[in-house]
Amino acid sequence: MEKSPIRVLVTGAAGQIAYSLLYPLSKGDVFGHDQPIELVLLDIEAMLTVLDGVVMEMQDCALPLLKSIIPTADTDVACKDIDVAILVGAMPRREGMERKDLLRANVKIFKAQGESLDKHAKKSVKVVVVGNPANTNAFICKKYAPSIPPENFTALTRLDQNRAQAQIATRMGLVPQDVKNVIIWGNHSNTQFPDVRHAKVAGKGVYEAVQDDAWLKGDFIKTVQTRGAAVIKARKLSSAMSAAKAIGDHMRDWWFGTKGDEYVSMAVPSDGSYGIEKGIIYSFPVQAKPDHTYSIVQGLQIDEFSKEKMTTTLTELQEEKCSAEEFCGY
Template sequence: MENKAVINVCITGAAGNIAYALYSILCTGQIFGANQKMNLKLLDIESQTKGLQGVALELEDCAYALVNSIEYGFDPEALFKDMDVGIFLGGQSRRPGMERVDLLQVNNRIFKIQGKALNKVAKPSTKILVIANPVNTNCLTLIQNCPNIPKENFTCLTRLDHNRAIAQLAIKAKVPVTEVKNVILWGNHSLTMYPDHNHANIEGQPAVDIYEEEWIKNTFIPKVQKRGGEVLNLRQNSSVMSAAIAIRDHLVNWIYGTPEGQFVSMGVYTDGSFYDIPADFVFSVPVKCKDFKYEVVKDLTISQFSRQKINISLRELQDEKEEANCYDDEVEDESEE
């Protein structure tokens, strides 16, 4: 994307912690390129007025050469208009003691409103990355409420879990993280997600030949699944720094491509054509990328153990989808009254 016309980048939840950690990465060209200028459009809720104003002031004070303009406010229709890329961080954040259903109910309403705003004013070419949890279902809610933008233009972030899996495999094998390739993160960004080492290689050697099955099942998988909760309990806040890096990694691969022979994990819309996953979900799968497009890697052999894990995560997403649909009905009923 370098050396092209100025692009419009909208960030929701712009006064939040992850956005704050992301700005220096974004505005120094680590995502869109060292020569790509951008107009920043910062969206948050009115209760965050002072925080949003403070962020805008700091961005001005940084004097980033790549930032052409800064616009901020609370109206999604105004800020989504003419945007090229949307980074959707905004939503009720996870706090200690919160259940996923709590996040689902609050954020379903938010993403339904934002999806309708996107549908009304955004360009069909707009690319969307959703980060706010429950991320898979939030992304699906956007898609369902925004038919004017192609479904393949929406993805959700599971790269943080993908990166966590890489890190744990590297630590165990005592190798640099750059030597761990083709890990897969399947399913929902939740405790049911399945980090899969079966197609990975470590320093060119198949990962299945390196790690003991007991360690994979009893240590590796649960550690990756529970890592977010571990950070949350220790920091009393959700993962921020690592989430910002994962956003960068996701977008860089989506825009500039994945290296030959390698794939990464993204949450993408399902059409029923891969891995026996039904249509109309957002599910994390292995993808190859090029020129801001992705292609699902479809030719991988799935073991019985992996199939069981994938199905567990799928069932959870089916439950979330049903809950979200029920909540939509309740909202509609309330509005009719």
């Protein structure tokens, strides 16, 4: 018997990340090759003509799992009865714009989307925020959707984890899948802390395998922290293909569960673990189960170097939270 379709919302659906995401999403690479899907595609009025072209291409793919496509510029229509919300759309950072300016523009978008989710989405909806500043946008979205469990709101740091795995693998002449349990702590920004103290590569601890502490505590961290800017400088556009891949990784692990004792990085509401302020959307190592629940990995030893890095990114998130609440008139 065929499964009932799940309804998946993608915002910013006429943009470049969505263009790389919609095909694998609809083909079954994320929610399973036996899971029918209904796509809801949200973008602003000015992008609806472009969105029509995206819809035509999706139809022309003739994908057997894709049961329907609903393009819209109405947030309330978009959020109706959805099972999953992938919130990609946000105002991009322009030249000369400070992070605070970006936050001021985007919190209003995510406040409105939170309110629509609260009114119209299923209470079990799973939300991942991609639009930057992602952690704080997710915090605002969560705040304005009080009837939905807070743990259902997450932000994307899987791209940062994938970047970190790739850096270690390249250094070792291996493939990224050989690198396990890399952690991204904190904010999806250049204060994030890519931590490999608990990671394994080909069965060994990363520090033991790489044998270059200076690189692991220096250029490795800086490369991961600034990789997004490096991509923009090289291609004159922000990461799209890799971001779409990371969204798929994030949602697939959340949907089906992580493997064995492996864990992945997700920005989730803090429960106070590792001394992080409760409620802030902070990237932790998490393990997920096939019932679509997750838990923060406990008991990891944190040295002074790590603690300092984790506190720096927490401070940035606390400042962003205060600014966001101010901009929302809270």
